[in-house]
Amino acid sequence: MTDSAPLLKVRDLRVHFASEGTVVRAVDGVDLDLRAGETLALVGESGCGKSTLARALVGLNPITSGSAELKGHTITGLTRAAARPFRRELQLVFQDPYASLNPRFTIAQTLAEPLLLHDKASRRNVDAKVCELLSQVGLDPELRARYPHEFSGGQRQRISIARALAVEPSLLLCDEVTSALDVSIQAQILDLLRSVQQKLNLSYLFITHDLGVVRYIAHRVAVMYVGQIVELRDTESLFESPAHPYTQALLASIPRVSRDERARTPLAGEVPSPARPPSGCRFHPRCSRVFDRCVKEHPDLYPVPAGSSRCFLNQ
Amino acid sequence: MTPNVSRELLRIRELSVTFVTRERSVRAVDRLSFDIQPGEVVGLVGESGCGKSVTSLSILGLHEKLTGRVTGSIRLGERELLGASASELRAVRGNRVSMIFQDPLTSLNPYLRVEEQLGEVLDLHLNLRGPAARTRMLEILSQVGIPGEERLRAYPHQLSGGMRQRICIAMALLCNPELLIADEPTTMLDVTIQAQILELLRSLQKQRNMSILFITHDLGVVSEICDRVIVMYAGRIVEQARTAELLHSPLHPYTEALLRSTPRVDVPGGGSLHPIGGLPPRLSEKKLEECAFAPRCPRAREGCRNGEPELVSAGGERLRRCIVPISEMGSARS
Amino acid sequence: MTKSPFQLAMQRLLRNRVAVFGALLLTLIALGCVLLPIVLGLDPSSTHPALRNQPPSARFLFGTDGLGRDLVARVLVGGRTSLLVGLAATAVSVVVGVAYGAIAGFYGGKVDEAMMRLVDFMYGLPYMFLVILIMLMFAETARGDMLPVFLALGLVQWLTMARIVRGQVLALRRQEFVLAAELLGASDARILIRHVLPNVFGVIMVYATLMVPSVIILESFLSFLGLGVALSWGQLVSEGIAVINPIRSYWWILLWPSLFLALTLISLNFLGDGLRDALDPKGRT
Numbered sequence: 001m002t003d004s005a006p007l008l009k010v011r012d013l014r015v016h017f018a019s020e021g022t023v024v025r026a027v028d029g030v031d032l033d034l035r036a037g038e039t040l041a042l043v044g045e046s047g048c049g050k051s052t053l054a055r056a057l058v059g060l061n062p063i064t065s066g067s068a069e070l071k072g073h074t075i076t077g078l079t080r081a082a083a084r085p086f087r088r089e090l091q092l093v094f095q096d097p098y099a100s101l102n103p104r105f106t107i108a109q110t111l112a113e114p115l116l117l118h119d120k121a122s123r124r125n126v127d128a129k130v131c132e133l134l135s136q137v138g139l140d141p142e143l144r145a146r147y148p149h150e151f152s153g154g155q156r157q158r159i160s161i162a163r164a165l166a167v168e169p170s171l172l173l174c175d176e177v178t179s180a181l182d183v184s185i186q187a188q189i190l191d192l193l194r195s196v197q198q199k200l201n202l203s204y205l206f207i208t209h210d211l212g213v214v215r216y217i218a219h220r221v222a223v224m225y226v227g228q229i230v231e232l233r234d235t236e237s238l239f240e241s242p243a244h245p246y247t248q249a250l251l252a253s254i255p256r257v258s259r260d261e262r263a264r265t266p267l268a269g270e271v272p273s274p275a276r277p278p279s280g281c282r283f284h285p286r287c288s289r290v291f292d293r294c295v296k297e298h299p300d301l302y303p304v305p306a307g308s309s310r311c312f313l314n315q
Numbered sequence: 316m317t318p319n320v321s322r323e324l325l326r327i328r329e330l331s332v333t334f335v336t337r338e339r340s341v342r343a344v345d346r347l348s349f350d351i352q353p354g355e356v357v358g359l360v361g362e363s364g365c366g367k368s369v370t371s372l373s374i375l376g377l378h379e380k381l382t383g384r385v386t387g388s389i390r391l392g393e394r395e396l397l398g399a400s401a402s403e404l405r406a407v408r409g410n411r412v413s414m415i416f417q418d419p420l421t422s423l424n425p426y427l428r429v430e431e432q433l434g435e436v437l438d439l440h441l442n443l444r445g446p447a448a449r450t451r452m453l454e455i456l457s458q459v460g461i462p463g464e465e466r467l468r469a470y471p472h473q474l475s476g477g478m479r480q481r482i483c484i485a486m487a488l489l490c491n492p493e494l495l496i497a498d499e500p501t502t503m504l505d506v507t508i509q510a511q512i513l514e515l516l517r518s519l520q521k522q523r524n525m526s527i528l529f530i531t532h533d534l535g536v537v538s539e540i541c542d543r544v545i546v547m548y549a550g551r552i553v554e555q556a557r558t559a560e561l562l563h564s565p566l567h568p569y570t571e572a573l574l575r576s577t578p579r580v581d582v583p584g585g586g587s588l589h590p591i592g593g594l595p596p597r598l599s600e601k602k603l604e605e606c607a608f609a610p611r612c613p614r615a616r617e618g619c620r621n622g623e624p625e626l627v628s629a630g631g632e633r634l635r636r637c638i639v640p641i642s643e644m645g646s647a648r649s
Numbered sequence: 650m651t652k653s654p655f656q657l658a659m660q661r662l663l664r665n666r667v668a669v670f671g672a673l674l675l676t677l678i679a680l681g682c683v684l685l686p687i688v689l690g691l692d693p694s695s696t697h698p699a700l701r702n703q704p705p706s707a708r709f710l711f712g713t714d715g716l717g718r719d720l721v722a723r724v725l726v727g728g729r730t731s732l733l734v735g736l737a738a739t740a741v742s743v744v745v746g747v748a749y750g751a752i753a754g755f756y757g758g759k760v761d762e763a764m765m766r767l768v769d770f771m772y773g774l775p776y777m778f779l780v781i782l783i784m785l786m787f788a789e790t791a792r793g794d795m796l797p798v799f800l801a802l803g804l805v806q807w808l809t810m811a812r813i814v815r816g817q818v819l820a821l822r823r824q825e826f827v828l829a830a831e832l833l834g835a836s837d838a839r840i841l842i843r844h845v846l847p848n849v850f851g852v853i854m855v856y857a858t859l860m861v862p863s864v865i866i867l868e869s870f871l872s873f874l875g876l877g878v879a880l881s882w883g884q885l886v887s888e889g890i891a892v893i894n895p896i897r898s899y900w901w902i903l904l905w906p907s908l909f910l911a912l913t914l915i916s917l918n919f920l921g922d923g924l925r926d927a928l929d930p931k932g933r934t
Contacts, residue, residue: 045505045506045507045508046476046505058832060828060831060832080837084834087832087833087834088834091832091833092828092829092832094825094828094829095825096825099824099825099826100825100826100829101826102826102827102830102844102847102848103654103826103848104653104654104655104847104848106653113830113833113835114833117833117834117835118833118834147652147653147654149654152594154594155594160829163829163833167833167834182362182363182532182595183362183532183573183576183577184362184572184573184576184590184591185590186576187576187577187578187588187589187590187591188590188591188592190578190588190590191588191590209505209506210578211506211580212577212578212579212580212585213578213585214585215578215579215580215582215583215584215585216578216579216584216585216586216588217578217585236583236584239580239581239583249507250506250507251580252510253506253507253509253510254506254510254535254580255509255510255513255533255535255536255538255539256535256538256539256580256581257534257535257538257562257574257577257579265514266507266510266511266513266514267507267510267511268511270475270477270478270508271475271505271507271508337664
């Protein structure tokens with residue numbers, strides 16, 4: 001990676017909702033940078049805020065405070081009209097392949113829409129461009145006159161990816177895009193995403209709960225817990241020597257295919273709700289290495305090799 | 316392992332389930348045969364559409380809900396379940412054979428408190444009511460790791476996913492079933508909670524010497540909990556072996572391909588991923604002229620198109636449905 | 650070879666024998682009312698003083714009424730009015746209701762709340778009262794003009810349509826493909842018209858079909874009360890009831906319009922149910 005200015009800069013982003021009398025702190029102070037051609041994975045369990053963060057970046061959720069900049073332009077806190085020029089740069093691919101495509105549009109119509117909307121094609125050559133897009137994602141262009149219900153989940157995800165690529169974005173947000181797919185199909189989609197990234201120098205913000213996928217596709221990983229990033233590392237460093245106790249517990253919990261007898265016990269307790277985050281360090285109720293300070297004080301992100309970790313042990 | 320003389324708990328022979336719609340017939344399960352021994356955990360593995368869920372629903376006669384046509388034999392101990400009367404099946408369900416499902420939210424009645432749901436099972440099968448029932452409920456809840464009176468009064472929506480699944484497990488175990496069918500019970504849970512639930516199932520299984528039929532698509536989970544694994548593809552068994560053997564030296568190209576297309580957490584870079592090309596087959600009623608996996612198989616050869624291979628023994632308890640010589644498996648593909 | 654969701658729904662509809670029967674019956678009745686009087690040269694208003702209150706005969710298949718008028722002619726021509734009013738008033742309620750409900754559902758939040766409060770308020774008003782009021786208002790200015798009738802009835806029915814459409818749009822609004830269109834930078838109008846409404850169309854069709862019967866009944870009731878503007882089945886029914894007495898029963902004067910009314914309503918209901926099943930075979934909505 002060159003040290004060019006980051007493509008995406010997120011600073012102290014917070015997304016809070018009011019719900020049933022309490023404040024849900026879904027995203028509570030997130031900083032991150034993403035460079036061109038890089039894949040940053042956002043991992044975490046329920047309530048960690050990864051999906052909320054992605055949706056806030058594209059403007060589907062309102063932001064409570066903080067900022068995000070894309071190529072130097074602020075993209076948060078904009079009106080619909082002001083955000084429109086950035087719709088091109090930042091696209092989101094969703095998890096559910098069955099709800100992501102308009103059932104009444106043919107594939108050609110679905111793909112033509114972004115092309116025409118953003119002047120990537122004229123009425124005369126839009127069909128040719130649609131064929132090009134389909135080939136790019138590994139689908140037969142002959143299929144473009146068909147309707148979504150005739151395609152499998154994996155194929156629909158390819159079409160959703162094609163639609164996102166149509167506007168030639170610099171950053172693609174992938175929100176659990178392979179979670180609803182079978183393992184063998186997931187592998188196809190991951191390969192596709194990797195090859196497209198290389199060809200187009202795309203950046204990905206890749207949201208997932210599956211750490212195996214993370215290791216395969218991400219350059220860097222941000223582990224989230226109850227609205228905050230608790231560890232941000234280069235992928236291999238995270239897996240080889242996780243710094244934060246939560247990351248360690250997460251890695252230890254994953255069922256492995258080749259495994260000798262475990263001597264570990266699973267992480268106890270429930271994942272806290274972002275409406276009632278624990279005091280001090282949010283992980284302290286479940287942490288096996290907790291001490292007094294953890295209950296009262298809230299740790300910052302401290303530098304560790306190849307990244308940072310939000311734990312007093314790393315201070 | 317107990318010698319062959321022991322009586323198997325569940326004996327399935329030539330089970331076929333066909334769904335008939337106006338457009339076509341779909342053979343979801345095709346002449347399936349396997350056994351489950353008492354105290355054994357058997358994994359049923361495959362991707363969507365392979366027929367594993369349909370198989371599990373058929374055991375308890377729940378296939379009627381899916382309007383399927385079922386033939387074959389499902390024998391629980393002495394009793395034949397297929398074609399049994401409704402009252403016979405009701406006596407078995409929740410009692411000798413229990414089931415837990417993927418989504419704990421929809422498995423529990425949102426309008427009933429926990430104590431009412433547990434109470435229903437105790438009333439129906441054990442004729443237990445009042446204080447005796449209550450004692451049993453508290454006992455079972457503490458066995459599944461959620462002790463305390465206050466849980467009994469709770470409604471499902473007040474509980475987390477992990478807790479709901481524990482309640483479902485508690486309900487399933489109230490009558491000390493001989494067989495627990497678990498259909499993807501941890502798929503919708505967070506990773507750390509999944510680890511807790513798997514641990515719980517493992518310890519309960521050992522304590523009670525209960526058999527489990529564990530349905531999943533996740534080979535990692537299989538490794539954690541199953542003694543033996545059955546791999547399904549297009550409604551048929553393609554391989555069967557003890558867990559460690561299957562995962563370390565698979566003898567069917569599909570099992571092999573499945574392992575190679577799963578990203579690895581414990582290998583740098585996630586390992587090299589080899590997707591399986593193409594799509595799963597469309598299941599129809601017609602007899603296959605070739606091996607169902609042949610179109611996508613990296614080891615396919617001439618003979619694969621000459622009719623479906625038989626399921627043959629591969630030494631010990633191992634079974635495989637493939638004509639590729641065992642000596643070739645495990646080597647690099649052409 | 651490839652079928653759009655709409656074509657698939659039509660296929661399912663055609664396989665539903667009850668719905669097809671309803672559709673055919675409806676068509677038969679409609680064509681009969683429109684064409685037969687012209688083809689057979691029937692006149693609903695010409696009187697035959699010598700042949701008053703005659704039971705059905707070879708010459709007058711449905712009999713005659715108190716003024717000796719041919720009931721066949723009256724029922725068929727009356728049918729034109731009833732059917733026309735049913736269709737037109739439903740059309741009014743669909744146009745107004747869909748527009749209103751779509752906007753409320755699409756924008757949500759305070760806009761939705763305000764708009765639906767108004768609907769709730771109007772629901773609370775006694776609508777027959779309103780309809781009668783409207784009819785009386787226009788009675789002086791537009792004698793014999795059908796337009797007030799359409800408006801009056803349509804403006805009462807749109808409330809239900811608005812609620813239904815609003816619910817559907819609210820749900821669809823959160824669907825990923827709609828969000829994707831928004832993320833592509835499509836304008837609100839475009840999203841609403843090209844993405845949301847076509848997917849609500851099916852539900853609108855179903856409810857519109859089921860709304861026609863209630864409009865026809867409303868119109869019949871108005872006629873029954875003497876507020877109708879033209880010859881319709883409702884008016885004929887009211888005439889039929891007026892001549893019921895314990896001594897002589899002129900049953901045919903009441904029977905035929907009632908029968909036609911009932912058959913029309915039944916066939917519309919069959920068709921509506923069939924449409925609902927065809928458009929949503931899994932029963933999700």
